[in-house]
Amino acid sequence: MEQVAAHLANEARVRHLAGDKSSGDDDLFGRSAFNRYYYATFLIIREGLRSLHGTWAGLAHKDIPPLLKGEIKKTLKRGLQDAKRLSDGDVVKQCSKAIEAADELAELTTRAYGVRVTADYNPEIRVSFNERGTFSLNAIAVDEAKKWPYKARALVPAIISAWSQI
Amino acid sequence: MNINQIHQLLKDRRVEGVESIIAHPGRGGAYFVFLRLDGVPKSRQLSSAARSRLARDILTTKGISVEFVLADSRLFETETGVRAIVSAAVAVPSEQVFVVVKEDRATVWIGVTLEIEDDKLALMEGLLGKYLSDQGYQLEGLRTALPKERPGKLVMLKVVRHLAPVRSDELSARLNELGFEVPSTQWVEKRLDALRQARLLVRLRDGHYALTAQCLLFLGTGKTRSSPDVARLLALAAVGR
Numbered sequence: 001m002e003q004v005a006a007h008l009a010n011e012a013r014v015r016h017l018a019g020d021k022s023s024g025d026d027d028l029f030g031r032s033a034f035n036r037y038y039y040a041t042f043l044i045i046r047e048g049l050r051s052l053h054g055t056w057a058g059l060a061h062k063d064i065p066p067l068l069k070g071e072i073k074k075t076l077k078r079g080l081q082d083a084k085r086l087s088d089g090d091v092v093k094q095c096s097k098a099i100e101a102a103d104e105l106a107e108l109t110t111r112a113y114g115v116r117v118t119a120d121y122n123p124e125i126r127v128s129f130n131e132r133g134t135f136s137l138n139a140i141a142v143d144e145a146k147k148w149p150y151k152a153r154a155l156v157p158a159i160i161s162a163w164s165q166i
Numbered sequence: 167m168n169i170n171q172i173h174q175l176l177k178d179r180r181v182e183g184v185e186s187i188i189a190h191p192g193r194g195g196a197y198f199v200f201l202r203l204d205g206v207p208k209s210r211q212l213s214s215a216a217r218s219r220l221a222r223d224i225l226t227t228k229g230i231s232v233e234f235v236l237a238d239s240r241l242f243e244t245e246t247g248v249r250a251i252v253s254a255a256v257a258v259p260s261e262q263v264f265v266v267v268k269e270d271r272a273t274v275w276i277g278v279t280l281e282i283e284d285d286k287l288a289l290m291e292g293l294l295g296k297y298l299s300d301q302g303y304q305l306e307g308l309r310t311a312l313p314k315e316r317p318g319k320l321v322m323l324k325v326v327r328h329l330a331p332v333r334s335d336e337l338s339a340r341l342n343e344l345g346f347e348v349p350s351t352q353w354v355e356k357r358l359d360a361l362r363q364a365r366l367l368v369r370l371r372d373g374h375y376a377l378t379a380q381c382l383l384f385l386g387t388g389k390t391r392s393s394p395d396v397a398r399l400l401a402l403a404a405v406g407r
Contacts, residue, residue, distance in 0.1 A: 062192040082320050085384070086366075091318035097309055100273065104266045114188070114198035114235045122188050138200040139185045139237030150261045154277030157311060164345065165318045 001043070002149055005036035009142050013133035030127035030135050030142065031119035037145040038116035041152045045109060048156035052163050061113055068106040072159065073099055079166025091165045098162030101155040108155070112148050115140050167230055172197060175228070179220060182206045185237065196231040203238040208302075213269055241267055244301045248274055251297060255290040256282050272303035280310045314347040321346070322357060323366060323381060331374035334358060 012029035045064060050057035052072070059067060080095035118125050118138045129135045135142050167175075169187045176184055176199065183202040190196035203211055212220065217234045225231050249260040252274070262277035274294055280287070287308075295305040317325075325340050326332055332340075338354045348354060358375055361367045366381040377385070 060192060062190070079320065082384075083318065086319045086323075086364075088319040090316075091320060094312070094315075094318075100266070100309070110233050111235050114200065114233065117191055117198065118186070118188055118200075121191055122186075125186055125188070136237075138188075138235070139202045139204075140200075140235070141239070141242065144242060147261060147264060150277060151264050151275075154262065154264070154275050154311060158309070161312050161315050164315065165321050 001036055001040040002146075005033050005040060006146070008033035008036060009135075009146070012127070012135060012142075013129075016129045016135070017133045026129065027127045030129075031123075031137060033142055034115050034119040034137050034140075034145050037142075037148055038112045038119075041108070041112050041148040044149055044152040044156060045105065048152075048160060051160055061109075065106040065110045068102045068109070073102045075166065076102060076159070076162055079162065082166065091162070094158075094162040094165055098159045101158035105152065105155045105159070108148060108151055111140070112145070114138070115145065167228055169197070172199070172230070172232070175224065180210075181212060181220070182210050190231075190233075193231070195229060196233070198235055199232050200235045200237060203236055203240070240301075241265065244272075244298070244303065247297055247301070248294060251293050252276060252290065255286060255293075256280060267303060268306075270303055271306040272298050273306040274308050276308065276310045278311050279313050314345075317341045317344075317346040317348065317357075319357070319361060322354075323361065323377065323385060326367065326375055327377050327382070327385060330376040331370055331372075332376075333374055337375070
């Protein structure tokens with residue numbers, strides 16, 4: 001999916017630089033790129049949540065940040081306390097890291113979802129291009145969106161590995 | 167409240183850099199507020215605590231929920247510099263490096279396992295610390311991906327609880343099944359011995375291990391379907407006992 005997103009982003013850039021602005025195709029390709037980057041990220045997160053708890057695989061997009069900040073963090077904090085009581089330094093470190101990862105993943109999900117909602121439901125907010133053809137939506141650069149899946153791939157395993165220890 | 171009224175509300179609360187406000191499609195009365203930090207003096211930017219307070223206050227007084235989404239090109243540029251430093255020190259694809267900022271503290275995440283000598287790692291951390299400090303951040307730490315995990319004390323005790331009385335080779339096999347890296351049964355025995363000395367385990371005459379009452383109290387119990395007693399029943403059934 002990231003390849004599709006990259007292709008859409010490139011197409012938006014090429015069309016914009018070719019002066020194809022009146023048709024609005026540059027805008028359409030640009031917002032579709034954000035949508036695909038979001039879904040690439042969402043699927044990575046959903047797969048991670050499924051490995052923590054089978055029923056979490058079916059969660060609605062909007063329910064993921066509260067889950068990460070709520071039940072998942074609570075469990076990790078409890079594990080952290082248990083590991084401290086057992087003087088298990090490695091697991092303490094893993095849990096601390098996983099708590100940070102859960103916070104950041106919640107933030108990332110909210111952010112990416114907000115941009116995807118803009119892309120899909122708010123056509124009046126146009127994609128903004130600069131002279132080099134790179135672009136942003138709601139001030140979030142497509143180059144940032146490209147990093148979302150990579151971030152999710154680093155953050156999700158941090159949670160899974162601590163979870164397996166507690 | 168409509169979006170114009172929320173704009174006005176944020177203006178009244180002196181929130182600067184509002185790029186746009188959009189409705190949350192899945193939750194009535196919920197909105198995303200996109201805030202651009204570029205061009206807003208640092209002294210007038212809302213800290214994360216101030217944003218949380220404001221969101222809570224708006225929810226209480228107006229009954230609407232707002233999620234702030236920040237656009238900060240300064241962070242994006244900083245991240246580029248961090249990637250260059252990390253990539254120069256270790257062979258890591260630059261996409262795998264990113265920075266998480268909380269207020270002025272920055273944590274560098276590297277999405278791969280690093281096999282790097284301590285002095286090289288210290289040098290990289292030094293460079294990152296200096297660079298981030300020049301950018302107005304304090305380096306909080308470096309987080310790398312973990313290699314396949316060895317089991318910690320807690321998970322070992324939980325597995326013993328499920329299978330007790332259990333031999334070290336059975337425990338070792340179960341931990342392997344759970345995806346942990348278990349170097350050898352001797353390694354497991356060494357860990358079990360440490361737990362026994364901490365009075366969390368007993369070794370029975372036939373070589374089996376079981377938890378002490380003290381450990382059972384420590385691990386606690388529950389009455390839901392995630393109860394350890396249910397888990398024990400299932401674990402014993404799975405091994406045909």
